[in-house]
Amino acid sequence: MSTSTPPRLPRPGHAEEPAELLWRAVSAGDECVAIELVLGLLDEGADPESVLLDVIARVQARVGEEWAAARIGVAQEHAATAINDRAVAAVSMHPAARATADRGRITVACVDGEWHGLPARLLAEVLELRGWQVDYLGAQVPTPHLIAHLHATRADAVALSSSIATRLPAAHAAITACQAIGVPVLVGGAAFGPEGRYAKLLGADAWAPDARAAADHLAQGRLPRPEADHQQFDDLPHLADQEYTLVARNRASLVRSVCTALEDAFPAMRSYDDLQRERTAEDLAHIVEFLATALYLDDDELFTGFITWTARILVARGVPARSLPPALDLLARELKDFPRAARILRAGTRSLTIAPFTAAGNIA
Template identity: 45%
Template sequence: MTAVLDPVLEVAYPRYLHCLDEADENGAIDVALTLLDCGVSADRVLLSLVAPAQAQVGQWWQRNEWSVAQEHAATHISERVVAAVATTVRTRPTRERVVVACLDGEWHALPARLVAEVLRLDGWDVTFLGASVPSPHLVSYLHRHDPRAVLLACALPMRLPHAFRAIEACRRTDVPVLVGGRGFGSDGRWASKLGVAFATDARAASSVLATPAFDAPASPLSLDATEYDALVAARVELIDLVLDRLDLGRYSPTQVDATVADLGYIVDALAAAVYVDDPSLFGEFVGWMCEVLDSRGVPLHTVALTFDVMADRLRDFPRAHRFLLALRPAA
């Protein structure tokens, strides 16, 4: 989370969080616009007020202190705040055009929107394509407009294999690619695995875009997708094997649906870790998932059972089997 350093922001931040908690859209907009009137720069309002508040909202959801409905309401309000700030502080582009988009299947658009607006404030001629842009449509757009670069956002590491395919498709248009988001690791280590430039935040993205050497992408590490492809093919079977071992008679229909979704996330995260050959990806996911499930009263022995069943089925999958055994949570 971005540190809140300005004294004015230290006062405004809890007021802004209160507005999100109360679903007070007008109040949240007033907080942001008052900061602008007090001389706080627009980029600091976006990066040191809206961004950390949204991170806090995510933590509240993760700890089951906020419902999905509350999180969605807060996200919508923050999107409205970003729009209000962008409308109030209008800038004429002095730099080349860049395109900002979320990968297909990525619906967390607010972080990318923040990046787009900060780049706009920094003089770039920004086109923001929003959430979940299908790769063929994105490639067609790049061919038509030939921007200086395309910035791709990925929030979830389990989407990395899809990200790599989108990156390669964009590269075939000869448009340089820059990526960002937690999906590539906080330090960009999985971006390095995929051989693509990474920016930690909006300001870093602007600096990278201004660097001539940015046009020369790094070479991706050799990725053997054989085990990954086989694991993806076994996804439904793995979910069914675990469901057969669970006592679903005690589950409500809603709980069954949630369990199926969670099992799918486990397989997807495992597959992504196999794809980049990095157990830390799966380890970070397991830690996050266990915290979420524990906050919702889900006994973690069911997760241990899930890992045992999957590991038994995946004995002939060396990386997946090793990751499951090494990262199995305590029963």
């Protein structure tokens, strides 16, 4: 069977693109129409991989974009994701998607704490189409259970997926554990940064930006098995200062302290109702979690990217983003004895001041 990239789905000029048609069905919550569409494409001879990646994956990316822009809510985003997941399952059951497993065995899983399972599911289906025997373990796989599975199956490689950067410490633990038993690791997902910068830092054997690229990489040959001592945690010497450990361990108390002080630094918060206060605390918890991850990687850009993204999300929802700089300042006061944390928080504040503010105090 062929292991190279198959041709992408043709886009006839006289009809709407399949991805647009699927988007309409998914955004309307119409699972039946969505399934009929993808099965119809396969019945007409469309390549299964192209249906997965050029139609379903494109629509799923749009779901995320629409949520970020506040054009759909959380419930609609979850419903759309569920329909896309069932569309993937429908493709996998179609006769056109049957393939002979003759290339080896690979485990596909999300790192512990990563609940976005659809990207990994898409990769698992593409690898099966390319001739791999795939064990798809789904979302949030604890590392000890992953290792037990690898011992039982003797997989040739592991493909680990993560979309949220705060799961990178868990990803590091999983990468190290897999390599310690001689199993090479390919990683992918937005968590690993632009061009996979964090994949290299955390010692992964390979990185791919998407499912098609991952399958192409594996088609070039099996990943070499690492030596037993291939990766050690002392590859991140900055962790010796314990800032990551202390911030991560004291996240709850940091959030409480900043929440309490924020009413004086940001007087508008005094009029917040209980739900608004709860959401503010959730936002602060995310800020502290991303700060901890930036400390783990010693990477200011991870934090500044998250802060500017958070500002855009708040603005899209009509929430004043001007509360972010005082929150970062209060957090810096709490961590005044942590030089790396202070540096990262200053960088976050600078990234917000670069963006212009509207008359209402929101970032433009």
